[in-house]
Amino acid sequence: MSNTGILKSSLAKKYVMALTGLFLCLFLAGHLAGNLQLLLKTGEAGQQAFNEYAEFMTTFPLVKLLSYLTYASVLFHVIDGIVLSMQNRKARPVGYVKENGAANAKWSSRNMGILGTIILVFLVSHMQTFWYKMHFGAMPMHNGLKDLHTVVVEFFSPDNSIGLIAVVGYVLAQAALAFHLSHGFQSGFQSLGFRHAKYTPVIEKAGMTFALLVPALFAAIPVFLYITQL
C-alpha cells in the first residue's frame, strides 16, 4: 500500500518527536523531584541525602536503564528535529516580504527549533559541569560517597568566578524550556492523534501548568543556593 514506508513518512517523524518529547517530560519530572532535595533539606542531613540520591541514580540498574532511554530520547529528539527543520526550510525556499505570524499562531509554536537549540546548548554545558564530573571526573568524597552536593553548592556560589553567570544562564535556559514545553506538551498528543472534546482541554491546561511549574522550580534551586551563600 504505502510507497515510501512509515519510517520515511513526515507523520512518522512527528510520532518520534512526540514520543521522545513526552518521555523527556517524564524525565524532567523525575529529575526535578531529585533536585528539590537541595531546597527541602539543608545542612549535613541535606548533603547526605542528596549524595545518597546521586549514588542511587548512577548505580541502580533500573535507573541506569531509564537513563540510557533518556540519552536515546534526547538524541532522536534532536536529530529528528534537525531533519524536520531542514525539510521545512526546503518546503518554502522563497519567503514572504511581509508575514504576520503573530496573527494566527503563538510565538513559542513558531520558534520550537530556536528554543530547542538553546535547551541543547544548556544541556551540553549542564552535563559537562555535573554529569561528566560525577561519572568520569575527580570528585570530592563525603562519608564514602561522591560529594555531588558540595560540587553543586560550590558551583552556584558567589565564591565561584562564574557563579553568577551560571545562575543567570540556568534561569534563562529554564525560561526557554518553559516556552518549549508550553507548545510541545499538548502538541505531542495532537501528533499522536489524541484529540478529544473533553480531554484535550485538560491536556492543554496540564501542559501549561507543567510548562510553568517545572522550569520555575528548577530555576529556583540555583537562585536559592546563590542567595543563601551571599
Added chain:
Amino acid sequence: MDLTLKVWRQNGPNDKGRIETYPVSGVSPDMSFLEMMDMLNDQIIRDGGDPVAFDHDCREGICGMCSMFINGEAHGPNRGVTTCQLHMRSFKDGDTITIEPWRASAFPVVKDLAVDRSAFDRVIQAGGYISVNTSGETLDANAIPVPKAQADEAFNAATCIGCGACVATCKNASAMLFVSAKVSQFALLPQGQPERASRVQRMVDQMDKEGFGNCTNTGACAVECPKGIDLSNIARMNRDFLSASASEE
C-alpha cells in the same frame, strides 16, 4: 480611498521577481478586493503596462481559486473569508497593502500572484475518492444510514475548497489541514471505510512527495482557513495513518 499597493511581479517561473509599488486612487469601500485589483489592472493597461496576473473564478467564496497573501496573511486580515469576499472597507484610506503569491516549493509561481496548485490535485488523485461501480445499480447514498453527528463532521471536512491558504499560512508550508480534511470526509462515512487504510497512506505519501513541509501544530492553518476546517481533522489523519501503518499487510 487612496491606497498604495506593493504587488509581487514575476514574469514567469524562472524570473527572480520583485515587489512593485502602485498608487491607486478612487477606490470605493464597497469594492471587493478583487474588484480593486481589476481597477489596478485597468489603470496599468491604460498606462501601457502588463496587468497583474492573479487567480479568480466564482468570486463568491466557493471555488477556491483566489489566492492572495495580503499584508502578511492568507486571504487578508479577516477570518472565514476568501480574498474575493474581502472588501475594501476592511482597509483605511491611505493604507499601504502588500500583496504576494502563496509561497511553497510545492506551489511554484506561474506569473505574478498566480501559483500552480496542481500538487493538491495529485494528492486527491492518490486516494481522495471512493471506488464504486457506476453500472447503474449503485446503491443510493441516501439509503445508507449515517449518524447525524458523523454526517455533520464529514460535511464540515468536505467544505474545504482546496484554496491552499493553509499551506500559504503554515510556517513550514505544510499541507496537513488540506490533506486531513480530504481524508476525513471519507473516513467519517460508511462509504469511505473499505479504502480507509490505503487512502490515508497513499494521500500522505503523495503529500510528502510533493515537497510540502511537516506539521508543527502551530494551528495557524485553521485560523486562516476560509472554511473553518479545524485541527481535529489533522489528529484524525495522524491516528488513521498510525493505525493503517500498524496493520499493513
